Amino acid sequence: MVYRGAVDAVVVGGGLVGCLVARALVAAGLGVALIERDAELGSRASTAAAGMLSPQMEAAEGLLAESSARAETMLTFCLAGRDRYPSLVESLSRETGLEIEYRARGTLVVATEPTRAGVLATAAAAHAARGLAAEFVDHDAARRLEPSLAAGIEGGLLLPDDHQVDAVALVGAAARAVAAEPQVRLEVNCRVVGVDTAAGRVTGVRTERLDGATDYQAANLVVVAAGAWSGSVEGLPRRLDVLPVKGQMVAVDGRVAGLTHTVGGHGAYCVPRGDSRVLIGATVERAGFDVTVDETAIEGLVAAAAEYVPVLKHADRLRAWAGIRPGTPDALPIVGPDPDIGGLVYATGHYRNGILLAPITAEAVAALAIGLEPPVDLAPFAPDRCTDTLQGVGGG
Ligand code: GLY
Numbered sequence: 001m002v003y004r005g006a007v008d009a010v011v012v013g014g015g016l017v018g019c020l021v022a023r024a025l026v027a028a029g030l031g032v033a034l035i036e037r038d039a040e041l042g043s044r045a046s047t048a049a050a051g052m053l054s055p056q057m058e059a060a061e062g063l064l065a066e067s068s069a070r071a072e073t074m075l076t077f078c079l080a081g082r083d084r085y086p087s088l089v090e091s092l093s094r095e096t097g098l099e100i101e102y103r104a105r106g107t108l109v110v111a112t113e114p115t116r117a118g119v120l121a122t123a124a125a126a127h128a129a130r131g132l133a134a135e136f137v138d139h140d141a142a143r144r145l146e147p148s149l150a151a152g153i154e155g156g157l158l159l160p161d162d163h164q165v166d167a168v169a170l171v172g173a174a175a176r177a178v179a180a181e182p183q184v185r186l187e188v189n190c191r192v193v194g195v196d197t198a199a200g201r202v203t204g205v206r207t208e209r210l211d212g213a214t215d216y217q218a219a220n221l222v223v224v225a226a227g228a229w230s231g232s233v234e235g236l237p238r239r240l241d242v243l244p245v246k247g248q249m250v251a252v253d254g255r256v257a258g259l260t261h262t263v264g265g266h267g268a269y270c271v272p273r274g275d276s277r278v279l280i281g282a283t284v285e286r287a288g289f290d291v292t293v294d295e296t297a298i299e300g301l302v303a304a305a306a307e308y309v310p311v312l313k314h315a316d317r318l319r320a321w322a323g324i325r326p327g328t329p330d331a332l333p334i335v336g337p338d339p340d341i342g343g344l345v346y347a348t349g350h351y352r353n354g355i356l357l358a359p360i361t362a363e364a365v366a367a368l369a370i371g372l373e374p375p376v377d378l379a380p381f382a383p384d385r386c387t388d389t390l391q392g393v394g395g396g
Helices: 018-029 054-058 071-095 114-129 139-146 166-180 229-233 295-308 310-314 351-369
Strands: 003-006 008-013 031-037 107-111 135-138 154-160 163-165 184-187 189-196 202-208 214-218 221-225 239-242 243-253 262-265 268-272 277-281 319-327 334-337 344-348 387-389
Touching: 008 018, 008 202, 018 031, 018 166, 018 221, 018 344, 018 351, 031 189, 054 071, 054 107, 054 154, 054 351, 071 163, 071 166, 071 351, 107 114, 107 139, 114 135, 135 139, 139 154, 163 166, 166 184, 189 221, 202 221, 202 277, 229 239, 229 243, 229 319, 229 344, 243 295, 262 295, 268 295, 277 295, 295 310, 319 351, 334 351, 344 351
Parallel strands: 003 214, 008 031, 008 221, 031 184, 107 262, 221 344
Antiparallel strands: 107 154, 135 154, 189 202, 202 214, 239 387, 243 277, 243 319, 262 268, 268 277, 334 344
């Protein structure tokens, strides 16, 4: 076992959340080891994502439910994530010289039948009552906004502040920024096989590289940001209830549709990109860590999208793929300190909102690391709400 020089913090997982956490810790004055199992940073869920920055769309119906507390909590956290995006994109582009498509064109959630249109109209009022931009638009107005919408559209919920970002470009820039950071020691093809503690505090992690070599990395802070794989990080004092939730997507040639907004509808969403692709997503499947793409699922997505944008039915299909979201039993993320082990912090379980929540999560973790109040209340995201404590794990 090789003993690596101590760092202030180890970040376990190099997806977008891990990269932004590492960057925020460096900005707070810490030296960081960023440990990624795969050969490249961000090669899993982060680059599979559609990049929707759409807290209001995600919350639209939850806010109307009788028990809307969960939706309200999530909305507040997600809005804080959305607020960080313009400056995140600007700073990453400036640091790396890479272009990141951040498309500030809003989202339109459409209804193809009257009952659903009624729900969207009520949702518009619920958002407006919270001071958020939202408007119900009728059939004609919806088709003026998006002329390729189906003739049978009943109306839509226009959310002018729910934007989107090219997740692949964003993750590429975040990865380049951390790789270039002198205060970050980057280890790829490397997994954590033990988290060591002494007197109730983290002391470091044991790692194993692809070739079987083992290292010991001393640190007083360990941040678990391994997405859907967070539950399988060895040596944690609790079993994290992070569940893999598969999402399949397809990119089509979207020139036929000419969409401007992200368009959401029953069973699928459509995310138009500047290069004229439209990403159609996404399935929600409990299939373990399987990332195979199946034609039936892709057909189902295209058919669902074609219900409201008919020309997409015959659009050329360019590529299909799948990613694994980190789900949790209550669909809230797991962000905050371990209640029993000092210096152990979780930043995972972001489910459908990993891209959106990455910057606010990073900011919160960095605040915890240096003893400041996090910018949002993390109590609803407490790690012990959906975990079992494991006996006899850890130790020096
Ligand atoms: N953020 C949308 C999805 O996970 O499908």
